[in-house]
Amino acid sequence: MLEPMTAPEIHNNILAALPRKDYQQMLPDLVPVELVFADVLYEPGARMRDVYFPGDCLVSLLTVVENHLALEVGMVGREGMVGVALTLGAEESPVRALVQGAGPALQMKTSRFLAVLRDCKALQRALNGYLYGLMAQISRTAGCNRFHIVEARLAKWLLMTRDRLASAEFPMTQEFLSSMLGVRRVGVTESATALQRQGLIEYSRGKIRILDGAGLEDAACSCYAAERQGTDGSNRSYSVLTTA
Amino acid sequence: MLEPMTAPEIHNNILAALPRKDYQQMLPDLVPVELVFADVLYEPGARMRDVYFPGDCLVSLLTVVENHLALEVGMVGREGMVGVALTLGAEESPVRALVQGAGPALQMKTSRFLAVLRDCKALQRALNGYLYGLMAQISRTAGCNRFHIVEARLAKWLLMTRDRLASAEFPMTQEFLSSMLGVRRVGVTESATALQRQGLIEYSRGKIRILDGAGLEDAACSCYAAERQGTDGSNRSYSVLTTA
DNA sequence: ACCCTTCTGTTCGTTAGCGCACATACAGCT
């Protein structure tokens, strides 16, 4: 499920923002792992055994409604952490956490995390700030899912994913996308085809590439811009990425 | 906007759960007010000047998407607090907070609240737990808004409102409801008419009454049951109410 | 070279909800 890493060159914003000595204290407990595409890190209602600090990879937070598709409510990349709910004293995840873009992350046992968290003000502050941003994201996404058409949401989603993976090309099937956007797979096909016809993206058999980022931003709903603005305070890394 | 209260008989679960002495410490800063229907307590992106501990009244948290209706993502009643985002070190509300069921609440200056919060572990713990439940609610609601039809969502909404106001009858226009559910007013009319025809509710000119709670639960989506279960840990008060 | 699986594309009838415009109805005021 998780493969050990060789080179621990993993950049995570939360950890990077900590004072040297706090980071040093955590270091022995941080295990470099390679998150594998489609792995489920948490199921809703189940205990969170480990927390994860993603590097250039992407974990989706999904709400699961019985008898329906899943629906993405939030994304975690290197700007955040998977398992923030623990900072609220919770033990169980309210959502499913699904690895959606494979890549390196730092893993830490929940018990160790909580022990460090208790004494480390800097970590508390960083995670509080992140949690606030995440809540805002979840609320925004809720509105987006309600009001915007699939094509625009797909465009937004591709851009957000690109930003977090720091790459304009990544593996992604339409089947997978359908459970992110909460629509039928065929709905994704139709929207994806449309975007491809416009020359904005290109894809085949589980690989998607963004050809025209600016064009895709036009095709995306306003939520993408809002998202960027919203995360600006806590981490301006995206601004760099997305103009690249 | 806010009328001073005479009788301070306001029951709020967060405050009630605090140790006597912590509560006593807060008391001088808690101002009894009567929240007025349709008042906006926070706008998204604006500072939260005060926090509120609702009694038997109801504040809706709405996400606002430009050029669209609003959409309710969460409800705050006497089980919670309006302004929890402050506990995360934020100053601005990510959502609109709208008084949706008038009634008594305790108001507190943000500065005072933060001062108390800093030293009061019990309050921190209570609010963390509440925040967790709220996040779960927001995520669940996101799925509900995406997958369930208006009629079922309306039924759920009426039940949740009843629970928080502790009353089967309350003022509520369809216009207002439309911006909660994120649908056209006419859409509400159609669903409300259907529920009325089934003898589950009765309404006219801004007053709604629930006639058959059990029947309404059948008409509601499964989210209502999930909601009840989800809040069970932090506050079992609803179980009492809803069987009444 | 073949099969088999996975991924993508298409078609078709159906439906929930939209936007718009208009119709009724009740309530309070003068």
Place this chain on the structure above:
DNA sequence: AGCTGTATGTGCGCTAACGAACAGAAGGGT
């Protein structure tokens, strides 16, 4: 009694998305 404003109801054409079923198309393995 009549007027006015707010609340509710109806009708209609339209669209995004659904559910289901099926058709190609591109690897990967043996």
